[in-house]
Amino acid sequence: MDFDFLFLGTAMFFFINFFSKTFGCNINDSETIFFFKNIFYYKIKIIKDFFKAEIYFLNSCVIRKNPQIKILKMIKKINFIKKYKKIIILLSGCLTELEDLNKIKSINIDIIFNSLSIFYIKKIIKFYFLTKKKILFIKKNKIKLFFKTNNLVNIMQGCNHNCSYCVIPQIKGNEFFYNSKKILNYIIKNFKKKFCDLLLLGQNINSYKFKKINFSSLLFNISKIKNIKRINFISSNINDFDNNFFFFYKNSKKISNNLHLPLQSGSNNILKIMNRKYNIKKYLFFLKNIKKIKFTTYSTDIIISFPKECFIDFDLTLKIMKKIKFLDFFFFIYSRRKNTISYNFRENNKIKKIFKLKIFQKIKNNYIILINKKVRVFVIGYIKKNIFIGKMDNFKFVFFEYFNYKIIGKFINLKIISVKKNVFLGIYNEFYYL
Numbered sequence: 470m471d472f473d474f475l476f477l478g479t480a481m482f483f484f485i486n487f488f489s490k491t492f493g494c495n496i497n498d499s500e501t502i503f504f505f506k507n508i509f510y511y512k513i514k515i516i517k518d519f520f521k522a523e524i525y526f527l528n529s530c531v532i533r534k535n536p537q538i539k540i541l542k543m544i545k546k547i548n549f550i551k552k553y554k555k556i557i558i559l560l561s562g563c564l565t566e567l568e569d570l571n572k573i574k575s576i577n578i579d580i581i582f583n584s585l586s587i588f589y590i591k592k593i594i595k596f597y598f599l600t601k602k603k604i605l606f607i608k609k610n611k612i613k614l615f616f617k618t619n620n621l622v623n624i625m626q627g628c629n630h631n632c633s634y635c636v637i638p639q640i641k642g643n644e645f646f647y648n649s650k651k652i653l654n655y656i657i658k659n660f661k662k663k664f665c666d667l668l669l670l671g672q673n674i675n676s677y678k679f680k681k682i683n684f685s686s687l688l689f690n691i692s693k694i695k696n697i698k699r700i701n702f703i704s705s706n707i708n709d710f711d712n713n714f715f716f717f718y719k720n721s722k723k724i725s726n727n728l729h730l731p732l733q734s735g736s737n738n739i740l741k742i743m744n745r746k747y748n749i750k751k752y753l754f755f756l757k758n759i760k761k762i763k764f765t766t767y768s769t770d771i772i773i774s775f776p777k778e779c780f781i782d783f784d785l786t787l788k789i790m791k792k793i794k795f796l797d798f799f800f801f802i803y804s805r806r807k808n809t810i811s812y813n814f815r816e817n818n819k820i821k822k823i824f825k826l827k828i829f830q831k832i833k834n835n836y837i838i839l840i841n842k843k844v845r846v847f848v849i850g851y852i853k854k855n856i857f858i859g860k861m862d863n864f865k866f867v868f869f870e871y872f873n874y875k876i877i878g879k880f881i882n883l884k885i886i887s888v889k890k891n892v893f894l895g896i897y898n899e900f901y902y903l
């Protein structure tokens with residue numbers, strides 16, 4: 470049978486044998502129905518005999534590992550048939566949306582398209598026969614977001630800490646804290662939505678002190694504003710938390726359970742030269758205390774190749790990274806800045822820097838620690854029918870299935886079931902009440 474003639478032609482007299490397999494949820498089922506509706510133009514016969522088909526349509530699912538393994542096995546099988554017979558393979562579904570596209574392209578598939586491209590499927594198939602080239606047609610999701618997250622509020626300027634590598638105290642000067650009443654008024658005036666997600670900013674935010682109001686009391690006052698539902702803050706120094714913070718962290722549901730705590734190095738020697746004023750023991754002790762209160766995720770900053778950092782120091786940093794399992798870490802190659810204490814330190818040679826950088830680049834983040842965890846999510850919009858998008862306390866986006874749009878703008882608990890790169894998938898657990 471001449472396929473090209475069949476598809477392109479006006480000759481619509483022959484039936485084409487289609488083998489179709491849909492994996493996953495009922496959304497995928499409905500998309501498969503929609504797919505066939507869109508190609509009604511062609512004479513199609515859907516058959517169950519796997520070996521007799523001329524066109525294979527696979528609608529994939531990657532929510533769980535099992536369907537993903539199954540689909541990859543099926544693609545392998547079909548490709549085996551392809552060696553002996555002229556066939557076409559079409560792939561759609563979550564695999565095309567969530568998996569690394571380069572990885573998918575490397576699989577031998579003729580037409581890859583995502584669910585948003587189903588409208589164009591007739592044209593896509595025609596184009597395939599005209600060009601005889603593989604097609605990758607991924608239409609980007611138009612995510613509809615109804616809530617802005619990370620509403621930024623600066624509460625201070627400058628820093629008093631004088632870390633030996635840092636230029637902030639020279640540029641911004643000593644700590645200057647904004648009037649707490651003005652901060653509260655600003656928040657009340659500017660963030661009027663019913664559900665609001667705040668991100669407080671400051672170089673060393675937890676050293677905040679304006680008259681009698683310190684950081685913990687400021688957090689407490691902000692948390693009393695009704696429509697403020699979640700408060701994140703960046704960056705903190707473990708030396709500047711007081712006992713009230715621990716009390717408040719325990720008792721207020723509004724405080725995010727993700728803390729950004731710059732560590733900078735895993736070596737006490739280097740921390741001392743950096744003038745960080747804590748050591749590893751103190752840092753770990755702080756985390757231990759926080760962990761006792763509730764499940765918390767951490768992110769951190771690390772400076773690589775700080776002057777005088779030898780391989781033992783570097784190794785200590787790698788070890789501590791392994792031990793703490795930061796959800797995220799941000800690393801920076803040391804850069805020498807004028808007017809800093811470390812400006813006059815002798816720098817490591819370039820080869821060492823590149824070597825260390827390469828090792829660091831291979832360290833993976835620890836998103837896996839969230840798998841099977843119940844997490845709080847603020848639902849901010851949807852990407853397509855029944856698939857919603859929410860944001861966790863740790864700033865990560867998570868997709869999940871739900872049936873009612875009224876969920877947008879609410880806090881819910883989700884159970885995280887998988888993560889691909891930085892896309893999390895979860896299943897609805899329950900409403901979360903503040």
Ligand code: SF4
Nearest residue numbers: 628630631632635637
């Ligand atoms: S690194 Fe952070 S704490 Fe240290 S001086 Fe700079 S801004 Fe302050």
